[in-house]
Amino acid sequence: xxxxxxxxxDFFTLENGLKVFLLENRNLPLVHAxxxxxxxxxxxxxxxxxxxxxxxxxxxxxxxxxxxxDEINRDIRRHGGHFNAHTGQDFSxxxxxxxxxxxxxxxxxxxxxxFDLRIDREGLDAxxxxxxxxxxxxxxxxxxxxxxxxxxxxFDGHAYSLPIAGTREGVLRITAEQLENYYRTFYTPxxxxxxxxxxxxxxxxxxRIRAIFGSLPPSEAPPQVFDPPPRLRRDQExxxxxxxxxxxxxxxxxxxxxxxxxxxxxxLLAEILGRxxxxxxxxxxRSERRLVESVSMLYYAHELAGALIVILRLDPKQGKAxxxxxxxxxxxxxxxxxxxxxxxGMERGNVFDYLQSAKNQIRFSSEKSREKGMSLAVLLVRQxxxxxxxxxxxxLNEMDKxxxxxxxxxxxxxxxxxxxxxxxxxxxxxxxxx
Amino acid sequence: MxxxxxxxxxxxxxxxxxxxxxxxAENHSSPWPHPIQRLKLDNGIGxxxxxxxxxxLTSLIILLRGGRRSEPEGMAGSxxxxxxxxxxxxxxxxxxxxxxQASPLSLSCWGDFCIIEVESLSERxxxxxxxxxxxxxxxxxxxxxxxxxxxYMSHLRRREMEEPxxxxxxxxxxxxxxxxxxxxxxxxxxxxxxALRSRDxxxxxxxxxxxxxxxxxxxxxxxxxxxxxxxxxxxQNIRPGGPSELRPVAxxxxxxxxxxxxxxxxxSFIGAAFLLPPLxxxxxxxxxxxxxxxxxxxxxxxxxxxxxxxLAYNVSSNFLPFKGAGVLEAYLETENEKLDEARAVFxxxxxxxxxxxxxxxxxxxxxxxxxxxxxxRNEARNARAWNMAAYEALGLxxxxxxxxxxxxxxxxxxxxxxxxxxxxxxxRAINVTIAGTKSVEPxxxx
Numbered sequence: 001x002x003x004x005x006x007x008x009x010d011f012f013t014l015e016n017g018l019k020v021f022l023l024e025n026r027n028l029p030l031v032h033a034x035x036x037x038x039x040x041x042x043x044x045x046x047x048x049x050x051x052x053x054x055x056x057x058x059x060x061x062x063x064x065x066x067x068x069x070d071e072i073n074r075d076i077r078r079h080g081g082h083f084n085a086h087t088g089q090d091f092s093x094x095x096x097x098x099x100x101x102x103x104x105x106x107x108x109x110x111x112x113x114x115f116d117l118r119i120d121r122e123g124l125d126a127x128x129x130x131x132x133x134x135x136x137x138x139x140x141x142x143x144x145x146x147x148x149x150x151x152x153x154x155f156d157g158h159a160y161s162l163p164i165a166g167t168r169e170g171v172l173r174i175t176a177e178q179l180e181n182y183y184r185t186f187y188t189p190x191x192x193x194x195x196x197x198x199x200x201x202x203x204x205x206x207x208r209i210r211a212i213f214g215s216l217p218p219s220e221a222p223p224q225v226f227d228p229p230p231r232l233r234r235d236q237e238x239x240x241x242x243x244x245x246x247x248x249x250x251x252x253x254x255x256x257x258x259x260x261x262x263x264x265x266x267x268l269l270a271e272i273l274g275r276x277x278x279x280x281x282x283x284x285x286r287s288e289r290r291l292v293e294s295v296s297m298l299y300y301a302h303e304l305a306g307a308l309i310v311i312l313r314l315d316p317k318q319g320k321a322x323x324x325x326x327x328x329x330x331x332x333x334x335x336x337x338x339x340x341x342x343x344x345g346m347e348r349g350n351v352f353d354y355l356q357s358a359k360n361q362i363r364f365s366s367e368k369s370r371e372k373g374m375s376l377a378v379l380l381v382r383q384x385x386x387x388x389x390x391x392x393x394x395x396l397n398e399m400d401k402x403x404x405x406x407x408x409x410x411x412x413x414x415x416x417x418x419x420x421x422x423x424x425x426x427x428x429x430x431x432x433x434x
Numbered sequence: 435m436x437x438x439x440x441x442x443x444x445x446x447x448x449x450x451x452x453x454x455x456x457x458x459a460e461n462h463s464s465p466w467p468h469p470i471q472r473l474k475l476d477n478g479i480g481x482x483x484x485x486x487x488x489x490x491l492t493s494l495i496i497l498l499r500g501g502r503r504s505e506p507e508g509m510a511g512s513x514x515x516x517x518x519x520x521x522x523x524x525x526x527x528x529x530x531x532x533x534x535q536a537s538p539l540s541l542s543c544w545g546d547f548c549i550i551e552v553e554s555l556s557e558r559x560x561x562x563x564x565x566x567x568x569x570x571x572x573x574x575x576x577x578x579x580x581x582x583x584x585x586y587m588s589h590l591r592r593r594e595m596e597e598p599x600x601x602x603x604x605x606x607x608x609x610x611x612x613x614x615x616x617x618x619x620x621x622x623x624x625x626x627x628x629a630l631r632s633r634d635x636x637x638x639x640x641x642x643x644x645x646x647x648x649x650x651x652x653x654x655x656x657x658x659x660x661x662x663x664x665x666x667x668x669x670q671n672i673r674p675g676g677p678s679e680l681r682p683v684a685x686x687x688x689x690x691x692x693x694x695x696x697x698x699x700x701x702s703f704i705g706a707a708f709l710l711p712p713l714x715x716x717x718x719x720x721x722x723x724x725x726x727x728x729x730x731x732x733x734x735x736x737x738x739x740x741x742x743x744x745l746a747y748n749v750s751s752n753f754l755p756f757k758g759a760g761v762l763e764a765y766l767e768t769e770n771e772k773l774d775e776a777r778a779v780f781x782x783x784x785x786x787x788x789x790x791x792x793x794x795x796x797x798x799x800x801x802x803x804x805x806x807x808x809x810x811r812n813e814a815r816n817a818r819a820w821n822m823a824a825y826e827a828l829g830l831x832x833x834x835x836x837x838x839x840x841x842x843x844x845x846x847x848x849x850x851x852x853x854x855x856x857x858x859x860x861x862r863a864i865n866v867t868i869a870g871t872k873s874v875e876p877x878x879x880x
Contacts, residue, residue, distance in 0.1 A: 080802025133747035136700035243698035360536035
């Protein structure tokens, strides 16, 4: 790789079980620190839906045992800190970015806020009200509503079907005692990982980490054993009506989990069909009639299962035709030629090398992921919490091994044989136009 | 508490803004290890270059000084449509070659300029440039392509009107600047776009795509000489010439300052927008500080609406820099039944900031938050190259990116409070409400 600076890094585990990854990057005077805790919406039930998300809010905004929320917020602001958190299906993330000189402050705060929480009824009620606002915002958003509907149906009967932010019923029902028990069970160093990326010296940072996080008491989190989601038995079509003028369609398919060997082929398949400069699915849907305005594809690889989500912005005059045609194209994608290697003789010149194009795109994305310290820190935490480390080479090496045959096999397995969830979001009042 | 509430202080601040005088001394230390270089290609096109070896990527920004403000009367949308045609590959072979490079292209049109963004693996930069330079320098103004892009723009317009924050921004800009120029949607209006013909677009292209009207910005792990020679080789057919004509910025004091829309949603949107003075480095710093103290980060002024009053999940403020006059927008989203209470508290916060100003500690914290946000936004090289070019085109200087830290720290409490008193005066605001009409279904709780 030409002209690329190397970044010193280190991975180690503290005696209390906390996994740590440090990556020195002196390009900007910022330090990004992320703590990930392996507890997410998969640890919930219908009755406790929203528990992890409420806890994330309480941790983020309601103070620790030694400082009030107001004190913490003012401290963070005084140091110019950016502070945020996210809840996912498998884990929760707590992120902090500060100017490089304030690395010590960032780490002490993360340790205090995440691992020394004070939970009280008042703080819980306050965040409950804010979360109900957040839920309304999600329900008003066509894309997020459609995505929630895809997950609800694709993973029906499994905790992955529950909305990450929770249901209104769940959010109103959860008690401070439940929150406290959940926190004590899962928010332990051995069930967490820390990544720090940015402007620091590796050796000095290692010492700081040991001093700040090494003193957290060890405590074993219970083993987390889950069944994978059941297979979707039949195709589903759901229609949501909202105050929009641009109809939307999301198609959801089951996909391999984040440690499954098929994940590399599926990643490339998603690139070819629904991402990149001119995705194949987009061309197919615009070649005859203009059925869609835009196409994109996401691959969410969770620990227990994955989801391939196709997002189509439909032409308002074409109804659901774009979604149905997309489904048909994807079902038959196993027969596509992805590379000149798929044909013989003179035909080779007529087949575009989608496979190589996708590999180039993934190389580009991989380089790009190194540019933003926080994104990189999040990737590292995710890797520490979820990866079983079963692949023999690095991510790009594994990608390079994929052949066109692997893509067709993956297309057959996940698009042709698998059932799909189609969610349409259509205008509730088609006559109303600005 | 501030003592800068006197007319005298406001006048001093106004003079500082108008004359571009600086307050306290600026600290010029750049946060980046490599400086921004200002270069010129053989054909006279300006190039801003910064070395960055942290990844093997090259980001190229092609800035055309021909944004909404340059669009001829009645032709809103022509800047976007013309620039979009410049990215249309002339044939299938070129399109496939571009796909193979896996180099993403994107386009955005703003008040003062349009920006074409190109990213590629550095080893593929020349091939990407070779493919892209052909339509850029010789676009095809075919009716079929134009009609197809007009349909796409109609889709983009619909999306712009659908999301409350972007709808509110559109309404405010239109109120301040009218239906054209800064006030127009980048994607035009149904009528104006329908009326655009290929000859209009060709004429617009001829006037805008000229050497003196283009600014390039590159951040790469490849050396400056290497990049310059590639750009010279592939962009040698651009016509020489001077800047396109800019329409004067017409700012009106809108008669109707309270705009109301309805939407069938669970949440209502409450926003306010303030017109700011013509852009200068000082105004930029003051506006960035205002954005920060109102709605960026924890413990900002709007934070209490979320944290203590539980009136909102989403609170924000944004500074929109235009060369002729900037705009500061602030907003929150709240459940419909809290609309009246939230609006009252929201407006009271704005009034208090304008009337009472800030103290030194709050200003210092706002400057730190603003700087962290600024550095975060400029970590990725495409965003940084974008800003390098935009700041130069806005008249802030090619090295503004390196100077912002010193500028933010140099703003005094008196200067800040004079700015807030004058420009955040509630009487000057446009208030937007997008009232939701849907109710939350009752749920049974224990």
